[in-house]
Amino acid sequence: MIKEAYITRISKFLPHDPISNDELESVLGYVNDQPSKSRAIVLRNNGIKTRYYAVKDGVFTHNNVQLTCEAINKLVDQQEIQKVDLLACGTSSPDQMMPSHALMVHGELRHAPSFEVVSQAGNCCSSIHGLKYAFNSVRVGDAKKAVVTGSESFARKMQASNFVEEVQKLKELEENPYIAFEKDFLRWMLSDGSAAVLVEDHPNEEGLSLRIDSIDMCSYAQKYDTCMYMGGDKDENGNFKGYLEFSNQELIEKSIFSVKQDVKLLRPNIVAQGFEKLTEICERYAIGADDIDWFLPHMSSEFFRKPIQEALIKYNLPIPQERWFTNLTKVGNVGAASAFLMLEELLNKNMLKKGERILVAVPESSRFTYAFVLLTVV
Template identity: 50%
Template sequence: MRSVYITRVSKFLPNEPIGNDEMEGVLGMVGDKPSKARAIVLRNNGIKRRFYALKNGKRTHSNAELASIAIKQLFDEKLPISKLQVLTAGTTSPEQILPSHAAAIHGQLGINQRLELISASGACCSSMQGLKYAFMAIRSGEADVAVSVGSERFSSWLTADRFQPEVENLMQLEANPYIAFEKDFLRWMLSDGAGAALLQPTPNEEGISLKLEWIETTSFANELETCMYAGSVKNEDGSITGWNDMDVPEWTKNSVFALKQDTRLLGENIVPKGGVYLAELMEKHGLTVDMVDYYLPHMSSEFFKKQIFEHHERIGMNIPYEKWFYNLPQVGNVGSASPFLMLEELFHSGRLKKGDRLLVMAPESARFSYAYLYLTVV
């Protein structure tokens, strides 16, 4: 088994950053009324700006384009993209059911060679699941150059026109003409962008590389019901009914394809279950707080920061805040791209020195999956 190194990391964030006061002007007001949830959500999540692949109500980039731009930045004359062999891609927001997201990116890259592709389905953990496949491909000797990318184009799901049929239906029923909090909540949480990592069996000759010591993922779907979902509705018994089992008019009348989240279930489980898994990994890998120089937690909201810190304390992983590194306030919650965006910023910050050890945490609330990545700077 060979060693595996992240030798380059890149990002692409589309257009100009959007501040909190500009969001509703870009996304629009549902039912021509300001959101009741917006101020509360923004006050708690700590996000100051985000990026949208959207201008004047029109798309500027597809999800595959965002990913392909980030990927191309990993290559140059010294290492041309013609050397790429394996591409893994994760996203929450693919633009089609078929072909796969990785295939869409491959086509968008405009390269001459065929590739081995893996599309990881899911939410924030999908890019980490793809990264594990790339890690195993390099480690086993099946490939010498692999790229893992996480990308999102949430903005197309968040614009007011997507919810207008539901609001009009509510008005006809003389009901409260506001979309439910479970849908409105996520309109103020999510951002567009892409992050990518290049994996090779040897480190850079100049500068730093990140040696992948281990990457672990798990799912608690056997214990917990669905929390974040799209293309379905959640029933009173906790089960979900998918779009293909609904009448077509219901798709728009109830904003079935909107991204929704059960915030009660999220608050009760997202931090504790992540701690349960981390405690298991501490035992498995002999991991202690002294073995972490930088902690990169992907958080959907700064609301969870104190909870994560306190829960880590209870399991003996009391990582002080000065070791935390995240960029949620500056780039927003970019789902599957967020772990790579944190790594990219730290990798190019000039702060890392050889021997530093990084622990990356990526939770996914869809049905509670978690990924932890441990790296050493070499």
């Protein structure tokens, strides 16, 4: 018997006080002891006003595992975690390659019992992959209570010491904001934080829950080359090479472990491809723009708001802006945690009403993957 699955609780952990745009370089450092020539342009395009870093007075205070555990400990106490059947964790920025992120999180939860643990690798969609795993596990009865997390730890990777001097193409940046997603420019895009959701086979007896109606994902990796990457690089012919194919010296010289973006691929594909897929999903479930009360698009930058709106109109899903909700400008782009952070604010600030329907859209540029979640407030 297939059961229903519900998000009954959401927590978040955003380390320390919010960092304003004027404070960024004091936290991340100056490349070659010079202020960034591109920072102001990038910030103008991405619209982020404040974000969070796991850094306090120049000292790193949390790694990814610790950020994740903070959110979990706010979600379930030591008594309730004894009833958890499943832990699924998604992140773009694990602290290590082995063991998996979720196993390291479980290891840090000393008061937790033994239960199923799943790590979802990838980028922004990784937490939604974890949510779908929990969704299906609860539906078929493999789990009654599942914890799903999304987290990122980028401050260490964005430190000035990790970047080599690069030519700042200011004129090109002004004319083409997609340039803002190349290597050094990503320093002003990504931030730290975590969020956790509790998925159960019944709704809350008191207060609101979010019934998970559907989770649909689609990859277009067979059509497009690698777009956003870390731990590899592209050669002169555009072929992607993983870090094992580089010498130790090249790993440093080419900044192989910096986060990079191929903006030539990003520009024509990131919005259009995914929202074309959304049309098929809406047709399958017989829903239209009028059926969506809240539209939560994960945007790495406010720059994408207009292209997303144009794509929705093009594909006959013209959800008006007054039904959109994001908190990018306040919390920054927290990658795998971003979708959960939007839901957390809606649910915990009593912005929802029973019967409302929520559509969450998460585009991932690494190899063009898209996730769409449909929820009903109950």
